[in-house]
Amino acid sequence: MSSWLKNLLQYRGLFMLIFVLGIGGTFQYGFHISVLNSPSRFVKTFINGTWIHRYQLPITESSLRLLWSFIVSSYCIGGLLGSLGTGYLVSRYGKKKCLLCSDLIPFVGALLVGLSSTARSFEMILLARFLYGINAGFGLNIHSQYAGEIADKKTRGFTNTSISIFVTTGKLTGQILGLREILGIESMWPLLLSASGFCALAQLLTLPFFPESPPYLLMEKQDKEGCMQALKQLWGDRDHQKEIDEMLREQAARRSGRSLGVLELLKERSMRWQLYMLLALTITLQLCGINAIYFYSVEVFKAAGFHEAQIPYLTIGVGVCESTSVILCSLVVDRFGRRVLLLSGYASMVLALGLLTLTISLQTMYTWMPYCSVIVIFIYTLSFGAGPGATTMTINVEIFSQEARAAALVIVGVINWLGLAIIGMVFPFIVATIEQYCFLTFLTIITICGLFLYFYLPETKGKSALEIREDFNKYNYRKPPSKDRTPEIYVISTRL
Numbered sequence: 001m002s003s004w005l006k007n008l009l010q011y012r013g014l015f016m017l018i019f020v021l022g023i024g025g026t027f028q029y030g031f032h033i034s035v036l037n038s039p040s041r042f043v044k045t046f047i048n049g050t051w052i053h054r055y056q057l058p059i060t061e062s063s064l065r066l067l068w069s070f071i072v073s074s075y076c077i078g079g080l081l082g083s084l085g086t087g088y089l090v091s092r093y094g095k096k097k098c099l100l101c102s103d104l105i106p107f108v109g110a111l112l113v114g115l116s117s118t119a120r121s122f123e124m125i126l127l128a129r130f131l132y133g134i135n136a137g138f139g140l141n142i143h144s145q146y147a148g149e150i151a152d153k154k155t156r157g158f159t160n161t162s163i164s165i166f167v168t169t170g171k172l173t174g175q176i177l178g179l180r181e182i183l184g185i186e187s188m189w190p191l192l193l194s195a196s197g198f199c200a201l202a203q204l205l206t207l208p209f210f211p212e213s214p215p216y217l218l219m220e221k222q223d224k225e226g227c228m229q230a231l232k233q234l235w236g237d238r239d240h241q242k243e244i245d246e247m248l249r250e251q252a253a254r255r256s257g258r259s260l261g262v263l264e265l266l267k268e269r270s271m272r273w274q275l276y277m278l279l280a281l282t283i284t285l286q287l288c289g290i291n292a293i294y295f296y297s298v299e300v301f302k303a304a305g306f307h308e309a310q311i312p313y314l315t316i317g318v319g320v321c322e323s324t325s326v327i328l329c330s331l332v333v334d335r336f337g338r339r340v341l342l343l344s345g346y347a348s349m350v351l352a353l354g355l356l357t358l359t360i361s362l363q364t365m366y367t368w369m370p371y372c373s374v375i376v377i378f379i380y381t382l383s384f385g386a387g388p389g390a391t392t393m394t395i396n397v398e399i400f401s402q403e404a405r406a407a408a409l410v411i412v413g414v415i416n417w418l419g420l421a422i423i424g425m426v427f428p429f430i431v432a433t434i435e436q437y438c439f440l441t442f443l444t445i446i447t448i449c450g451l452f453l454y455f456y457l458p459e460t461k462g463k464s465a466l467e468i469r470e471d472f473n474k475y476n477y478r479k480p481p482s483k484d485r486t487p488e489i490y491v492i493s494t495r496l
Helices: 002-009 012-024 026-034 041-057 061-093 095-102 104-119 122-150 154-179 184-194 196-210 214-220 222-235 241-252 260-269 271-287 290-303 309-336 338-361 369-386 387-398 402-456 465-476 490-493
Strands: none
Touching: 012 026, 012 122, 012 154, 012 196, 012 222, 026 122, 026 154, 026 184, 041 104, 041 122, 041 184, 041 214, 061 095, 061 122, 061 222, 061 402, 095 104, 095 122, 095 338, 104 122, 104 184, 104 196, 104 402, 122 154, 122 214, 122 387, 154 309, 154 387, 184 260, 196 387, 214 222, 214 241, 214 402, 222 241, 241 465, 241 490, 260 271, 260 309, 260 402, 271 387, 271 402, 290 309, 290 338, 290 369, 290 402, 309 387, 338 369, 338 387, 338 402, 369 387, 387 402
């Protein structure tokens, strides 16, 4: 207990910055994924009423469906554009300035949504969702980069896992605020959809009191004094020369004095297997079936005999399971490592998906089978949160060095937002065609990617960026090149 309190006091600046980054970072991403579900019927009613006011006719079902799909998908389009722009902006202006500027975007979005009912304009909602997407695209990428650079080896796992904590907390907050007892009534939907503006305001007011990330100050701005001050503020007032020397060694191992762009990263041989890992991890996260679980949970709860009014609270219970498991994972990830938690989570999810396919197929034959499906849903959600839900972004951040991290997270963002848009359009048709057997598709994807990661993904716990790079060089340079063609970065990393 005394050791825990000592760490809390020593790293209090780091923990405070983790919270400040989260509320304006990935929290926004998670919040806007879930917050539109509850007021959807009220927004559709508003669109129909606005249409009648303009044209004296109710809107057709097909036109309403098209407008609604635009409102939903505009968030993904904005997120994709925001992700694409982060690499250049962060390298040029730094993470802190970019986050502060992006906090202004939700204010505009909140103002548009708040006034849309008075102005009788559903186009303002569409534009607001697009702006929210841009902000979430910035927040997801910049928060991940920032978190990956502000922690030492001792707290790096918890700090990077906090990225996922705020995603799940954002989704859960959107679900809770959407309850009819809070803001889930027709008169309150503009306030519900404007709530993220308060989170942006909180970050805008508090982030200026915290430093830019130490590696950025030292390696990009050559500000050693500023780096030392940042380290003392975040990690406590002690000698940090060892950490600075490690950053300088990483800087010396660079091919150039600047960060890599996306195209340069894709062509870089020394990063090839890191990119393979990134693709496997990110694609599996998108196609692991968590969205299908949330979709099917409503039907399963109905089959189990729960009343219609109880289902929103049970769905929130699923979200609580995910958030709780992510938080628990963050507390043990620095002890057990990323690889063990990730692969054990995959194994549990494969088992749960197989059982869920079976229980849903048999739920009409046995009265007690729907309750088994409910239990399996909670087991799957806990496995997801404690495994890939918590560790995927952590590993993606850690397997890339400072020079490549920004470009790598741009790729993660593009895959993430494209996957979110494609799943939103295609998933309903998959469910309508093969019903509960869609879980077997997710099971197969998890199994294939899990086996690939089992054989090739190294543990990153407690390792520096150069040590992690050395682990991957075994695959990037299977046949050592001749001395006259040996890349400089390979020579330096092997000497270390």
